[in-house]
Every structure is written in structure tokens, then in C-alpha cells.
Amino acid sequence: MVEKARESCLLCQIVANRVPSYKIYEDDLTLAILDINGSNPGHCFVIPKNHYPIIEQVPDDELAILFTVANKISSAIFENLKAPGTNIFVANGVPAGQTVAHFMINVMPRKENDGVNLQWKTRQLTEEEMSTVELKLKESIKGAGIEKIEKTQKPKITTHEKAATELIADDEDNYFMRQMRRIP
Amino acid sequence: MPEQLSQEQIKALQEKIKNMSPEELKEFQKKQCIFCQIISGKVQSKKVYEDGDAIAILDVNPANPGHMLIMPKEHYSIMPQMPDDEIGHIFMVAKALSNASLRALEVQGSNIIVANGVAAGQRAQHFMAHLIPRKENDGIEFQIPQKNISEEELQNIRTMLSKSLGTKAEEAKGKISPVSITPKGKRVVEAEFEENKESIKAKSKTKREVKNQKAKEEAKEQKKREIRENINLDDIAKVLGVK
Numbered sequence: 001m002v003e004k005a006r007e008s009c010l011l012c013q014i015v016a017n018r019v020p021s022y023k024i025y026e027d028d029l030t031l032a033i034l035d036i037n038g039s040n041p042g043h044c045f046v047i048p049k050n051h052y053p054i055i056e057q058v059p060d061d062e063l064a065i066l067f068t069v070a071n072k073i074s075s076a077i078f079e080n081l082k083a084p085g086t087n088i089f090v091a092n093g094v095p096a097g098q099t100v101a102h103f104m105i106n107v108m109p110r111k112e113n114d115g116v117n118l119q120w121k122t123r124q125l126t127e128e129e130m131s132t133v134e135l136k137l138k139e140s141i142k143g144a145g146i147e148k149i150e151k152t153q154k155p156k157i158t159t160h161e162k163a164a165t166e167l168i169a170d171d172e173d174n175y176f177m178r179q180m181r182r183i184p
Numbered sequence: 185m186p187e188q189l190s191q192e193q194i195k196a197l198q199e200k201i202k203n204m205s206p207e208e209l210k211e212f213q214k215k216q217c218i219f220c221q222i223i224s225g226k227v228q229s230k231k232v233y234e235d236g237d238a239i240a241i242l243d244v245n246p247a248n249p250g251h252m253l254i255m256p257k258e259h260y261s262i263m264p265q266m267p268d269d270e271i272g273h274i275f276m277v278a279k280a281l282s283n284a285s286l287r288a289l290e291v292q293g294s295n296i297i298v299a300n301g302v303a304a305g306q307r308a309q310h311f312m313a314h315l316i317p318r319k320e321n322d323g324i325e326f327q328i329p330q331k332n333i334s335e336e337e338l339q340n341i342r343t344m345l346s347k348s349l350g351t352k353a354e355e356a357k358g359k360i361s362p363v364s365i366t367p368k369g370k371r372v373v374e375a376e377f378e379e380n381k382e383s384i385k386a387k388s389k390t391k392r393e394v395k396n397q398k399a400k401e402e403a404k405e406q407k408k409r410e411i412r413e414n415i416n417l418d419d420i421a422k423v424l425g426v427k
Contacts, residue, residue: 022341023346024341024342034341039328041333042341042345056279056283063275064268064271064275065272067271068268068271071266071271072349073345073349074263076345077345081344081345084302085301085303085305087299088263088313089295089297089328090294091293091295092295093318095318096293096295096318097295110305111303112303115329116327116328116329117327118328121247121324122245122247123245123248124245125246125249129249131230133242133249136288137232137233137242137252137284137285137289140287140288141232141281141284148235148236149273149276151272
């Protein structure tokens, strides 16, 4: 079953180097490639090397590394591509817009009026509806035995170790400081 | 949060902010931050999950019922400020809550969205991951356009980013075929297919190579057929251990 999925999965083919791609990051568990038809230049996919269709299947330790890598790429996009913003976007399941049966994190450089729209119309739920949802979710979490998730140690990136802080230059005028100086 | 400030007040504030150290800035932001007040319990909210480092509350203006905001208890305004272990933790919580919403709310998927910076749609000054439960035809239409990016530009970006990341990723050998797989990328899957054929013609490969390529293409066709089947509700349900 897994083998079959791998053979028909384009991303698994990329992982196996059978299909060429613009790789920007690779370690033992993770691969990041450029989307050649990205929403903006620099749009990347961060994927696990193992084949997992949806996020619920990705083991916690791998998931932590994937998002840590996504964050490092996002930092690198800020610094190197001078993007004023980035989005981290995951589509999990077909109704959410997932088109490939291999879990992926989209890291997208953003600028004003770039044609990307990740906004939504807000709904007004009644107090009762909100409370029902709250209760259902709480029960479901208890049922799944996840009342408390322990924060694990720093995710160990197997072949690559570079803190996000190292990527951020100690520059007075970098995006990091500008962000903090925004008037609330 | 201050309601309306006069020009002079804004100017004075800007001046004050400019002279603050990063630590002072963080302290200043914390005081202004509505989410820090929610976390400390000064402002009421509907908490669905809480542990020592993270909290998840229902968004009061949800995109869909069950729309959650997952936040670190510590104040960070954007994701690059966060330590690796906190990032890992936030998304483990997101995964668990996605799982919980699939089970509890009869939805068939979820989106996880982070916005870093105003240009990306960030509104709150406290880092958060949005978790939006999704159903077919729920009226949410994200737009992620697909742009044609030149080979030269891709190569430049690749070099810049991989250098910055200190990656061991190797330079690609051979022609890169389009592997665009953005959400909403069904059209591109088709286009990619056509272009693949083109590149094969252009390269005038040996018969064997063409045969291999054909087999690959067939595998891809098969994959396309399987995509929908692969990630339907049954699959998700199976993974979640529900019928």
C-alpha cells in the first residue's frame, strides 16, 4: 500500500531524485523545493521525505522539524528576498484545497497587492453555537487523550543546525525590529 | 488598546518606541496585547486547549464553526522570533486539534494559516496559527495564483535561499519539469503533464527512455485519478480510527 502510494506520488519521486526539482533545503527527514509556478517567486513546499497524505499521520517529531524548517525558510525569505511578509499555509483534506496526497507546508513570500488572498468572510455564530462547538472540541480532545501535550526538547534537525536567530542579522533596521516597532 | 491618538501623541510614541531596547519593546507590546490578556485570564475567551506553553481559543469572528487560534503563551509578534522548540510545540498542538475537530465537528479537512507581517494579512500583534475546519462548499475561497517564474529567477532564488539555509541540497541536474502543486493546482497538474511531453520531444530521448517516461506518465495519470480517492473522508476517518 505504502509502496504503491510512493510510486504514484510525484513528491515521493522528487524525494527519490527520479524527478528533478529546485531543492533549497534537505536533511534526513525533510525536503524543501521551489514551486516553479508559485504565487510569488520564492514560494516553497516543505515536505516530509516519508509519505504521509495528511497531517494527522505525520509523527510529532517529524512535524516539529517540518515547521521549524518552514520557519527558517520564512526567515530566509524575509532576509534574502526582502519580502515584507510571509504566509505558512497547509491544506489538509480535499475540501481544504489539498490536491496532492503527500503532506506539504507552503511557505509563501508576500507583498502588497500580489493577488494572493487568504482572507475569509467572518461568520456570526450565536453564543449558544459557540458554546456547543467549544464543548464538542473539548470532549473530543479528552477522548483522544491529548489534554496536555508536553513540550519536547528542541527538534533535532539531523544534518543541519542553524538557529533562526542566526539568520536574523543584528541589524538595527531589519524587518524583525521594524515589526516590533509597529504601533499597536 | 488606545482608541484614537493625536498626531503629536503618535509622534511622541514613535520617538519613545525608537529609543527602546528590544526587551523594553517586548514588555511594551505585552502590555498592549489583547491576546496576552486573554492568556492571563484578564479578558474572557472560549479556551478549548491549554498547556504550560500553548493555548487554543475559539476565534470570536470565525471563518467556520470551530475556527481556532493557537498561540504560544509567551509574546512573540512574528514566527521568526520564536525558538524552535516552541514552534514544534505549537504545530503539534495544531495537529492534535485538527484531529479533534475532524472527529467532533463532522468536517472533512482543515487549513492551517500563519501570517507574518501586515503584507501577509497579519492583524494581531501576537503570533498565532489559525486552524480552520473545512467542509465542501463552505464558502471559503482562498486565492493562490500561479505565476510564471523564469528559470533564471528560480535559479537565483534557489542559490540565495539554499546558501542562507546552509543546505546540503544539491544543484539539480537536467531540465526541471514543472512540479507545481499549489492548492487549487488541478489545472497545473494538467499543464505540467503537457509540458513534460514537450520536454521529452525536445530532448529526443532513446526509445527506452521514452518508454520509461511513458510508464512514469501513466503512473502520474494513475496518481491523478487516485488523488481524490486518496484523501477523501474515508481515508481521513480511517486514519482517525473512526468509521
